[in-house]
Amino acid sequence: MPSNNYHNLIIKIEPVLRGLFEVDQGIRFSREGAKTVNDLFSFQIGNKKYLLKILTRPPRVKSDYFRFEKEVALIARLQQKNELAQKANDVKGIIPLQKVVHLERSEERAGYKFIVFEYIDGIPLASCWHDLTKEVKLSLVRELARILKNLHSLTFDMFGEIEDYDCPRRFYSFQSFLKANLHRDILLLGKRRIFPPKLLTDIQLFFEDKLRETNFSEQPQLVHADLNLTNILVASNDSQKIQALIDFEWAFAGDPLFDLFAIEDGWLCEPELKKTFYAVYAEDENFSLTNFPLERKIFDIFSLIETVSIGWLFFHPTKDSHVILQKQLQKLLQE
Structure with missing residues (x-):
C-alpha cells in the first residue's frame, strides 16, 4: 500500500474501483514515479495491471477542471484515426496511445476526478535517453517524427481550448x-505583483505590435503542448520500441510550431538529430525553425508567462525562479 501520506487520497477511490471491476477484496496500490502534476498509482485486478491517474492539483483556470475529459476525448479521436489506418494497412499511420478503461467525471463519489488506463509495461524515454547510442537515438527520432506528423494532422474548426464545457475559449x-491568453495571464500576474508593472506592459505592447507580423498556421491543428521525454514511453526490454505517447491533458488547437520549438529546446538539439527528424516530419532535412524567429520569440515569452501564471512554477515556485524569469523576459524584449 502507499505510505500514509497517500492513504486519504485513495481511501475513497478504492470502493469506486472495486465496484467498477466487481471485486470484493481490497486493492493494493503502488506509487508510480515521482510527484508530478497528477498523482499516479498502479494496481492489479486478477492478472491485469492498471494505472490510476488522479486529478489532485487544483485548477488555476476553468479549462483545467475539464482537462481529464479532454484527454480521454482526444485519445478516443486518435484511436479512430488509428482504426482507419489499420483498415488501410497503414502501419506508419498509427499513433501509439494508452488505452482508457474508465473516466470518473464527477468528484461526488470519490472526492476526485480520475482516469483508469490499461498499464503499459514501459519506461519514460527520459530515463534512458542519455545512455542510448547515436544509432538508437536516430531510429527513435525517425519514429517520433512519424508519430508527431500524424498527431499534428488532427485538425479542428477553431483555435484554442478543446475542452468541452459551457463556454470554452475558442x-x-x-x-x-x-493574445487572449496573454491578457488573462498578465491580469493574474498583476494581482500577485510578481513582475514590475512596466515589464508586463512592455510584454502586452510587444504582442500587440508583433502578432500581426507572424506567420502562424491558419488551420487549427492538435498541439500536444508537453512533449518532453517523460511523456514518451518505450518498452522496458527494448528502448528502440515506442510504446505510447501520453499526457494529452494540456493539448490545444493551435500551430504545431509550438510543439517543435519545445522539443528543440528539450531533446532535439543535436544537428544530426534535427536533420533526421525533419527529413521524416517535413520531408525536408534542411527544414529549420530558424526561419521563424518572430514566432520563436512569441513562443518563448508566452511559455514563460504561462508557467509562472498558471503552470508549473505557479504551483512549485523556487527561491530565485521569478528573478530568473524576469531577466529572461527582459532579455527577450531587448533582442
Missing part, C-alpha cells in the same frame, strides 16, 4: 488565442 486565429 478563436478564429491563433494570434487571437495567444
Whole structure:
C-alpha cells in the first residue's frame, strides 16, 4: 500500500474501483514515479495491471477542471484515426496511445476526478535517453517524427481550448488565442505583483505590435503542448520500441510550431538529430525553425508567462525562479 501520506487520497477511490471491476477484496496500490502534476498509482485486478491517474492539483483556470475529459476525448479521436489506418494497412499511420478503461467525471463519489488506463509495461524515454547510442537515438527520432506528423494532422474548426464545457475559449486565429491568453495571464500576474508593472506592459505592447507580423498556421491543428521525454514511453526490454505517447491533458488547437520549438529546446538539439527528424516530419532535412524567429520569440515569452501564471512554477515556485524569469523576459524584449 502507499505510505500514509497517500492513504486519504485513495481511501475513497478504492470502493469506486472495486465496484467498477466487481471485486470484493481490497486493492493494493503502488506509487508510480515521482510527484508530478497528477498523482499516479498502479494496481492489479486478477492478472491485469492498471494505472490510476488522479486529478489532485487544483485548477488555476476553468479549462483545467475539464482537462481529464479532454484527454480521454482526444485519445478516443486518435484511436479512430488509428482504426482507419489499420483498415488501410497503414502501419506508419498509427499513433501509439494508452488505452482508457474508465473516466470518473464527477468528484461526488470519490472526492476526485480520475482516469483508469490499461498499464503499459514501459519506461519514460527520459530515463534512458542519455545512455542510448547515436544509432538508437536516430531510429527513435525517425519514429517520433512519424508519430508527431500524424498527431499534428488532427485538425479542428477553431483555435484554442478543446475542452468541452459551457463556454470554452475558442478563436478564429491563433494570434487571437495567444493574445487572449496573454491578457488573462498578465491580469493574474498583476494581482500577485510578481513582475514590475512596466515589464508586463512592455510584454502586452510587444504582442500587440508583433502578432500581426507572424506567420502562424491558419488551420487549427492538435498541439500536444508537453512533449518532453517523460511523456514518451518505450518498452522496458527494448528502448528502440515506442510504446505510447501520453499526457494529452494540456493539448490545444493551435500551430504545431509550438510543439517543435519545445522539443528543440528539450531533446532535439543535436544537428544530426534535427536533420533526421525533419527529413521524416517535413520531408525536408534542411527544414529549420530558424526561419521563424518572430514566432520563436512569441513562443518563448508566452511559455514563460504561462508557467509562472498558471503552470508549473505557479504551483512549485523556487527561491530565485521569478528573478530568473524576469531577466529572461527582459532579455527577450531587448533582442
